Amino acid sequence: MTEQQGIIIKGVGGLYTVVCAGNTLECRARGRFRRELLTPAVGDRVVVSPEHFITEILPRKNSLIRPAVANIDRLFIVAALAEPDPDVFYLDKLTVIAEYYGIEPVLIFNKSDLGDPKGILSVYERVPYKKIVLCTETADAEQVSLLAGEFSGRTSAFAGYSGVGKSSILNLLARHEGRELNAQTGHISQKLRRGKHTTRHVELFSLCGGYIADTPGFGSLAFDYFNLKDRRLLAGCFPEFSAYVKGCRFHDCSHRKEKECGVREAVASGEISPSRYESFCRMYEEMGEYRPWKEKTDSEGERK
Ligand SMILES: Nc1nc2c(ncn2[C@@H]2O[C@H](COP(=O)(O)OP(=O)(O)OP(=O)(O)O)[C@@H](O)[C@H]2O)c(=O)[nH]1
Ligand SMILES: [Mg+2]
Ligand SMILES: [Zn+2]
Structure with missing residues (x-):
């Protein structure tokens, strides 16, 4: 037996399910990944040894932390029109994360x-x-057939609050193919009007001529894991701003307080949604408060 290549479709408690040429293998990861602070993720293309150890993670196109998936082409950002109510700031954060990692967002x-x-x-x-x-x-x-076409030929992941219907959409697509995935779905709490975190881990399903990751809904979405040291990159993650940035007087305009700012003018004239602009400003503030982990320990050291 020789080494083979495959894709991780599930990873729970250090045990990874890897599909290699149609076979499903249960694998563990080599200790060296932990030393290198590299954790195999669902969506990773990996090399598996004859003893079913993951020995190599092939270069990633991208990797997200929440949801924890790698090599995603499209992020389907799901919101419910009610139960739970849509939260535009949260949705905007997800679109920004997708943009930042070069993933196409679909709402x-x-x-x-x-x-x-x-x-x-x-x-x-x-x-x-x-x-x-x-x-x-x-x-x-x-x-459903139109929807299924959106997933074909690519790897997609769902993201969105608990209870918005991510697993329900996955089941709908499976039924359309005459399959029963039985991705677990849960009722939302009538008292809190929120989901109950029914899906517990990320899992990749081969469906609609592509791979689709069901993911757990997560509440908070901090930028603390974001590599956005330069928050001036943020405006570039709002694609509808790009046409107006040219109208800014200062080339390093932050689009918040400066005079003659093309973005702010577009907000005032209704060409940019005030709600999106508000999200931009809130995110900009949050990023300013963020200190990478290393810097944090350094400053704690100074205080002692
Ligand atoms: N009224 C209505 N309810 C829906 C719709 N889609 C899903 N639901 C219900 O919403 C609840 C939550 O759906 P799930 O699919 O479990 O939601 P989820 O996004 O996977 O939630 P987590 O796994 O907790 O992140 C279930 O009771 C579904 O039946 C819809 O279009 N209309
Ligand atoms: Mg779910
Ligand atoms: Zn500006």
Whole structure:
């Protein structure tokens, strides 16, 4: 037996499920990854030894921490129109993370039976991402078939709050192919109007002619793991700003307080959504407060 290459589809408690040429292998990782502070992630292309050890992680196209997935082409950012209510700041953070890592964001507004999508669609009207309005419970075959096409030929991951319907969408796509994945779905808490974190780990499913990662919903999304040392990169993660940055008087304009700022003028004239601009400013502030782990310990050292 020789080494083989495969893709990690699941990783729980140090045990990795790797698909190699159609075979599913249960593997462990070599200790050296831990020494190198490298953790194999779902989506990683890996080399597996005959003893079923992961001996190598092939170069990654990208890797995210929340959700913990690697080599993603598209991030499907799911929000519910109600139960839970959409949180645009959270959605905007996800779009920024996707942009930053070179992943194409697609917005899904689910539970259209529970709310009117007009408001949220107007926020994203000028944002050049695909937007899909969906009701997983009533979608007809044509709608599901269009949706399935969005996943074909690429690796995708879901992201979004708990309870918005990520696993329900996955099951809908599976049923469309005549399969039962039984990705676990959970009712939202009627008291808190939030999901209950039904999905516990990331798992990659081979579906719709591609790979799709179901992921757990996560609440907070800090920039603490972000490598955005230079927060001036932030405006570049808002694609609808780009046409207006040219109108800024200062080449290093932060688009917040400067005079003659093309971005602020576009917000004032309604060409940039005020809500997106507000998210930009909030993120800019948060990034300013962020100190990388190493710097933090250094400054603690100084205090002693
Ligand atoms: N009314 C309505 N309910 C939906 C729709 N889609 C999903 N749900 C319900 O929403 C609840 C949560 O759905 P899940 O698919 O478990 O949500 P999730 O995003 O996977 O949640 P986590 O795994 O906790 O992150 C379930 O009770 C679903 O039946 C929809 O289009 N309309
Ligand atoms: Mg789920
Ligand atoms: Zn500016």
